[in-house]
Amino acid sequence: MSDQLRLILFDVDGTLVDSQAAIVSSMTSAFDALGLPAPARPAILSIVGLSLPQAMACLAPEQESGTQNRLVEAYKHSYHQTRLALGAAHSPLFPGARELLDALHAVPHFLLGVATGKSKRGLDGLIEAHGLEKYFVTRQVADHHPSKPHPSMIDAARAETGVRACDTVMIGDTSFDMDMAAAAGVPGIGVSWGYHPPQSLTRAQHVIAAFDDLPKLLNEIWT
Known part of the structure; x- marks a missing residue:
């Protein structure tokens, strides 16, 4: 890579x-x-x-x-x-989430961001509650965009960071996330532990079963 x-x-x-x-x-x-x-x-x-x-x-x-x-x-x-x-x-981190964020954040050429249906107030409150302020260089929220699966959130995150579509991935648990990724022309990575069943993530290019699976998958995608 x-x-x-x-x-x-x-x-x-x-x-x-x-x-x-x-x-x-x-x-x-x-x-x-x-x-x-x-x-x-x-x-x-x-x-x-x-x-x-x-x-x-x-x-x-x-x-x-x-x-x-x-x-x-x-x-x-x-x-x-x-x-x-x-x-x-109120909204606990899934086991392994913080460790994954730490590992990815430690890679100098990785930029982390959020694309969520939450409001800015909701996301800011969650980030503050969990002490996640240092991780995300771009935060895209519902206040400023059409609802998923419109690609606006991903397009804005890419514009803010200057990263190409081929160097971007979207990770999420719902079909809305995967449809948004497809609409934005970036790989969608589904997770199996969320609120939509894995079989509904039909537009995901990959589906992972654990946070530990992500670093290896990213290496495969970007090699």
Whole structure:
């Protein structure tokens, strides 16, 4: 592998952190607050990765846009309050995530970034809670982009870092992440431990079963 700059982008929920309990709880609270029946857990997890307006449109398609907007705000409030109360325990890192980030961050020509459906407030809070400030040179969030699978997040991360598409990878747990990678013309690497089943990651060029598998795979991709 040469010392050409490489950009390694990560999804967050379901890839680096296990936030499913917080997401399901906050989504249920949002529907309860408006007196609506809450979606089932599998339905909630199926929309993880989408920006909130798109997620609510999927979960409550029979509701008018005003109600969907109120659901979005109720979810944001519940999620924020729970995160403030629980800190890092709100969305714990998956075992091995920090060790992987340390190993990749130590490689001088690797640049790490995030492309997430979270808001800037949500991502900043999570990074602060886990002490991840040093790792990510680019942070792409839902506030500034169309929802996944639009390629805007990856395009912006590449523009910020000056890294070519062939020297960029996108790592995530959902079909939205893999579709976004394909739309941006970069390799998508799926993870098997997230919220979409591995068999749904049809546009992934690779799927890994453990964080330890990633460094070797990157070496194969970029050799």
